[in-house]
Amino acid sequence: MLRQMAQADPRSGKRGRQAEARRNDRAVLDAAREVFTAHGPGASVAQVAALAGVGMGSLYRRYPTKEALLQHLCRASMDQQVSAAQEALARRGDPWEALAGFVRACVAFRAGVLSAVAGTIPVTDDMRATAGHAHDLVERLVRRAKRAGAFRRDAGSVDVHHLIELFSRRPSGDAIAYERLLTVALDGLRTPGPDPLPGPVPDWHTEVRRWSAL
Amino acid sequence: MLRQMAQADPRSGKRGRQAEARRNDRAVLDAAREVFTAHGPGASVAQVAALAGVGMGSLYRRYPTKEALLQHLCRASMDQQVSAAQEALARRGDPWEALAGFVRACVAFRAGVLSAVAGTIPVTDDMRATAGHAHDLVERLVRRAKRAGAFRRDAGSVDVHHLIELFSRRPSGDAIAYERLLTVALDGLRTPGPDPLPGPVPDWHTEVRRWSAL
DNA sequence: TCATAACGGAGCATTCTTCTCCGGTAAGCA
């Protein structure tokens, strides 16, 4: 196969093998996100490698096993989610816009992976902790929006979490259609509906137990 | 294994083998819906049989192949969707309530199966026709709601279709959470948001082409 | 020019899956 070698990595500016390695790092993780969120954790590693444009060897040099890849993916996504939440909290201006932007960002990088693979990999304490941290930040975003009257009273931060999970699962095609639906859902989350939402406001504790149940 | 034989089928009132056969018919189809919508068309037939509480033999006597099962499932779901739409159209009173009830019903019986299995089975002309018929009815429901001012102007019937597909994919657990989200989305579909939906209103033609692309 | 480091992908062992086959069990009739 023809390989594209001596091209500079636009990010680091480096060239050569090290640059290729760095690019592959990202490509593998991005591909894994794409494949596992769309097809579930049962998707094959070969599929990930193919989408990343990388050989099996290159993938397995980075992650000793499929499980390790999934765990790393979860960690990375949750870290991204934390960053996005912090950024949203730091934003001045309309609290609703900050929250909505956060949700869109999370959906864009498929922050809801964890729900897709929950039950197939052991959830480490580390993951639990990071998820908890992320949740705290989302809770603050929601509270702030509620104070500004820009979030329906009968919904809570866990509903936001579920929304992100739901839309993270979107298959790769048809991106516009899903963006429309997400916009619809966000509009519905902002203003109260004619009828209250069914059931009690879900709480984080039971949510955690759902994917902690080995 | 202990079998439960001489129990009357509550539906037909019949007893014995024929009753068991009838019960199994339903059980297999319901299980297939559940399994394939939740885990995708890659889910194993054994999983379906297990959930239906039926042996492999009983399943394969009904459907000669996995593909046949999937096709029959699609047909049945689309027929149900047509029925539900007709029922909704016949309803008097609030046009919005009729539409919302229709969507809820479709999600309840997972009308969006087709999207989950699209691309894995050949789509027969028959299926295309039934889907078209269903769409016509939904279009009428939407138009009626729009005339009553109970449907946002920048959305269309294909968006409703997408909504049903999205929520049909829900995994079996956590039903309440999804019902909340569906209510949120429906609220968002009723009244116009502060910003218009992104992209053009999707049309049925391109939608069809999406899952007709072999 | 040579040692090095990272690469791609064919191949191996094992698991998973679809579908077949058959012994068993109860309903229905003589």
Added chain:
DNA sequence: TGCTTACCGGAGAAGAATGCTCCGTTATGA
């Protein structure tokens, strides 16, 4: 009551798919 028959469940065969390893190849940099 006893026989026929229709239907049931699940073990198992053939084959596909998957996770992972191994190795020959290729660009880099001294």
